[in-house]
Amino acid sequence: MTTLENLCCPIDSELLVREARSLKCQHGHTYDLAKTGYVNLLPVQNKRSKDPGDSKEMVAARQSFLNLGCYYPVVDAILASWPNHALSKDTRILDAGCGEGYYLDELGKRLAFQAMNVDRTGLDISKWAITAASKRDKKASWIVGSNAHLPVPDGRFDAVLCLFGFPIFKEFSRALSDDGLLLLVESGPSHLIELREILYPSIHDYKPTYDEGVEGFELLSEQIEQYTFSLNSQADIQNLLSMTPHIHKASYDGREAVKQLEAIHLTADIKLRWYRKNTKENRHAE
Ligand SMILES: C[S@@+](CC[C@H](N)C(=O)[O-])C[C@H]1O[C@@H](n2cnc3c(N)ncnc32)[C@H](O)[C@@H]1O
Structure with a gap:
């Protein structure tokens, strides 16, 4: 599989065909590839x-932090929790809101090690994030676009990963094949609690998300990944x-207090939930 295949024009949803360093639809809308190989499919409108x-x-900060490896256990947890161990060399994965590409890159390396390209x-949606991602990993397809209008045909992916991101379930469902999988990764109640206790005078109660379920999806598994790490x-x-x-929510005093720290021991508390797209067939099978 070469990169940037099977994508759609964000203006008229027609399939895009690769012509040298451009993607073009049959109505002539043309999207040039950036120097680093990504394509911007986010029209101004x-x-x-x-x-x-x-x-x-923010992208540079996230990249520096993630490169320390403190969230590598999340990569392990994603692979270990993949439903029914169904990940194969034919699985087509979308990381929706991929940031600077850390997770998709690390997953790619781990899978390549098992001869699964x-x-x-x-x-x-951030061009800065995708620019960094496209420099980091030359084997994946990188797109500037929005989760609200994924520039892909229906059923394009077998798994959508939404890691600390902004899920648009209807669009994820459209972009997933029948029986396609969705992974939501979010922070849990104790995530970075030691930092939050310095930033805020009191800690708000944790509000669980999607407790009522997610329309169009069936919850397959839920697990909490908890560990500690230190920043020095x-x-x-x-x-x-x-x-x-x-960084935006905390008070000036809170942020000033954090500026005095030279080291901190932190809890990572991360929730992984896997869902399966509901189709008529899998609804009837139960
Ligand atoms: C908290 S960051 C998480 C990034 C990455 N998944 C990670 O865990 O390192 C959220 C990301 O979502 C992106 N984003 C925000 N709104 C978006 C949208 N509508 N569609 C796609 N990405 C979006 C931001 O630019 C940012 O890179």
Whole structure:
């Protein structure tokens, strides 16, 4: 599988055909590949702001933090929890809101080690994130686009991963094949609690998400991945803070207190939920 195959024009949904360093639909809409090999399929009319998604600084901070390997156990957990061990060399994976590509890249490396060069696509609304991702991993397809209008035909993927992202379930369902899988990864109640206790005068109660289920999907499994890790420099602590919503939510005093830290021991508390797309067939089989 070469990259950037089986994608759709974001304007008229026609299939895009590769011509040298462009993708073109039958109505002549043309999308040039960037130098680093990604394609921007986010038309201006679908943008809510001039520079949507994570900023250049947030992307750089996330990249520096993730490269420390503190969230590598999440990669292990994704692979270990894959339903029915159904991941094969033919599985087509979308990382929806992939950020700077850490997880998709690491998954690709782990699968290549098992001689599985799977079709991997990463999509994010931030051009900064996709630029970084396309430099990091040359074997995946990288797209600037929105989860709200995935520029792909129906049934394009066998698994959609949404890691700390913004799920649009209807669109994920459309882009999934029958029996396709969806993984939601979110933070749990104790995630980074030690940092939050410094940032905030009191900690709000945890509000579970999608407790009532997710329309169009059946929950297959739910697991909590909990472990601890340490950061041993102010720069690493600031990188972590910059990639969380707390950078905007916390008070000035809270952020100043964090600036005094030289090290911190932290809890990672991460929830992984796997869902299967509901189709008529699998609904009747039960
Ligand atoms: C918290 S970050 C998580 C990034 C990555 N999944 C990770 O865990 O490292 C959320 C990402 O979602 C992207 N994003 C926000 N709105 C989006 C949308 N509508 N469609 C696709 N990506 C979106 C942001 O640009 C950002 O990269």
